[in-house]
Amino acid sequence: MKAVVSVKTEMKASTNKKRQPFSVWKQMKRSWQLYVLLTLPVLYVLVFKYYPMYGAQIAFKDYIASKGITGSEWVGLKHFIRFFNSYEFGKLMKNTLIISVYSLLAGIPFPILLALSLNYVKNRLFKKTVQMITYAPHFISVVVLVGIILELLDPRKGIVNLLLGKLGVEPINFMAVPEYFSSIYVWSGIWQNVGFSCIVYLAALAGVDPAQHEAAVIDGANKFQRMRHIDLPSIIPVMMILLILNTGNILDLGFEKVLLMQNSLNARTSEVIDTFVYKVGLASQAMNYSYSTAINLFKSVVGLILLLTVNQIARKTKQESLW
Structure with a gap:
């Protein structure tokens, strides 16, 4: 009797497996509008994100435009070794990491503070x-933003130096001092993006x-205690995802x-990997596509390793993670 029941169970399972494609097709047909809406984003990702990966192989070749990607000579890790052994490698990594880590650490608290403050505002018009x-400011173009920065910090007619002059301080050419570059870059970015970044925390x-x-x-x-014990724990998962x-x-x-x-004057601290890639790959007469692609590919691999590492640390510490 048990054998008969097991045989019937196996037969039902096999028929269910056979019917599964048809049921999936029926579900897709029933919700075809959603799949039509999904078509454009999927095409965008395939065309502009995945298809360009085919060209990443020129990082391992001496690419010559007349020969094409497949016809160019394969050189392996030559361009990567050249970058690692170059004089610029240490300076580029140092400048990029200083500005990136500075931006990351300085940019975390301000959207959270703004979101917490707006969350307790009762006057709708003021909010x-x-x-x-x-x-x-988030919708101001980069060109306009930099123009505003240069005007504000102009040593002759900039409002910052005019205020310093009222205090008896000599005018300072901020953009000519290498040590000021990272702070100007980071704090102007925080001013531009703090409001837009807090939207996610307001939603949480x-x-x-x-x-x-x-x-x-x-x-x-009181309000401070409610922020500390109710609001902050509720936005920690969102904060962890954004951090990752x-x-x-x-x-x-x-x-x-x-x-x-x-x-x-400030190139000593302002030259980063992305500007170097632009200058090597497009702005220079040599247009060394293979070398610039190798540098960009190295940057992407490092980013992927950091993403996987931080995500794994978040999982180990029982925090919110991407997967």
């Missing part, structure tokens, strides 16, 4: 006004159960803002 004022705070705040008020907790993602991009500063702020 919306503050949100608009803090969000607006909106999901907090109001009953917890009501119970805390009944127990006599930002750590993966720690070598990816982008070259636009740095290049626009850069000059011959």
